[in-house]
Amino acid sequence: MAPQLSWYLALSAVLFTIGVVGVLIKRNVISMFMCIELMLNAVNLTFVAFSSFFRDVTGQLFVFIVMTVAAAEAAVGLGIIIAIFRSRESLDVDEASTLKF
Amino acid sequence: MVVQRNPLYGAISLIGVFISLSCLYVTLAAPFIAAVQVIVYAGAIMVLVVFVIMLLNVEDEERQPLRLRALVPIAIGLAAILFAEAAFIIFFVHTSSGTPTTNISDVGLTSSIGAGLFTTYLLPFEITSILLLMAVVGAMTLARRGGLLPRNAVVVPGFQILAKEVLDPRSTPDLTPVVARSTAEVEQSSGLAGSRHADDE
Numbered sequence: 610m611a612p613q614l615s616w617y618l619a620l621s622a623v624l625f626t627i628g629v630v631g632v633l634i635k636r637n638v639i640s641m642f643m644c645i646e647l648m649l650n651a652v653n654l655t656f657v658a659f660s661s662f663f664r665d666v667t668g669q670l671f672v673f674i675v676m677t678v679a680a681a682e683a684a685v686g687l688g689i690i691i692a693i694f695r696s697r698e699s700l701d702v703d704e705a706s707t708l709k710f
Numbered sequence: 711m712v713v714q715r716n717p718l719y720g721a722i723s724l725i726g727v728f729i730s731l732s733c734l735y736v737t738l739a740a741p742f743i744a745a746v747q748v749i750v751y752a753g754a755i756m757v758l759v760v761f762v763i764m765l766l767n768v769e770d771e772e773r774q775p776l777r778l779r780a781l782v783p784i785a786i787g788l789a790a791i792l793f794a795e796a797a798f799i800i801f802f803v804h805t806s807s808g809t810p811t812t813n814i815s816d817v818g819l820t821s822s823i824g825a826g827l828f829t830t831y832l833l834p835f836e837i838t839s840i841l842l843l844m845a846v847v848g849a850m851t852l853a854r855r856g857g858l859l860p861r862n863a864v865v866v867p868g869f870q871i872l873a874k875e876v877l878d879p880r881s882t883p884d885l886t887p888v889v890a891r892s893t894a895e896v897e898q899s900s901g902l903a904g905s906r907h908a909d910d911e
Contacts (some may be wrong), residue, residue: 617738624727631712631717639717639763641726645857647711648753650731666817669743676750679839681845683755687762688852690807693767 617658624651638700640694642686649679717768721760728752831868 624647631644647661660668693705711727714720728751735744827835 612737617734619852627712634712637768638711639715639766639768640714640720642760643711643720646751647724647727650728653743655733657735657738657740658892660817661740664817666822666826667811667831669740669823670831671791672743672878673746673823673827673840676746677842677860680750680755681841684845684849687758687850688849690729690762692852695798700766700768701884707862 614662621651621654725752725756
């Protein structure tokens with residue numbers, strides 16, 4: 610039985626839901642960051658599945674750009690995490706609820 | 711990954727998820743995206759994350775009491791509604807599924823992606839490069855420790871001005887700035903003249 614398009618979409622939905630749940634329930638900012646990466650990957654899987662089933666290369670180009678944005682987000686986000694850790698000595702997001710330094 | 715208490719275990723399992731997704735991309739006839747997935751995500755981004763976890767010496771999360779306990783029945787009800795909708799769609803909506811790719815096509819190969827990137831989608835590609843440059847500058851600005859000048863230094867263009875306590879820690883109460891036009895004058899005024907040459911020998 611050949612894989613259907615809906616299977617990939619269901620897997621993508623499951624991955625995205627895991628990412629959303631992780632962002633909501635985790636208190637460690639690095640874990641929340643990794644859950645955001647998981648959500649981006651779920652969307653990437655959707656793009657590649659549609660691109661492959663519709664024989665259109667546009668989806669894979671979009672995946673390429675999403676990966677670039679994810680790399681930029683990783684660099685800036687980890688810089689922010691290091692800055693927060695320097696000023697507060699903690700990675701708990703509840704303690705970093707104010708934007709003041 | 712979500713249930714791990716230690717972020718390092720979560721990161722390692724996330725690398726496993728990325729590699730599995732890369733295998734799925736191969737089965738979807740997208741070898742370029744699969745390679746980029748392994749190189750960029752599992753190679754670059756997760757190495758950065760693991761590096762930060764190791765650098766910051768993250769401890770395990772302690773189990774904290776659940777807040778907003780009154781909302782738990784409402785959450786269970788909403789989740790039941792969501793699952794009912796999903797089951798309705800799965801079992802009752804007739805799906806007109808697309809045909810899987812069986813014959814050979816060049817969609818997903820590196821050449822077709824490159825041709826698309828450099829012809830139709832040239833502008834987003836260039837904007838991506840600007841975005842990466844901004845990310846590099848922003849990350850360096852955020853991760854740098856402190857500023858270039860001390861708080862009590864006064865900046866005047868054309869002059870080299872340093873606070874006295876930077877040059878001589880013993881004169882900490884004396885915050886009058888030292889004005890000098892060259893390194894030699896700074897050494898003269900701070901009493902450091904000749905010490906550098908002594909260090910060299």
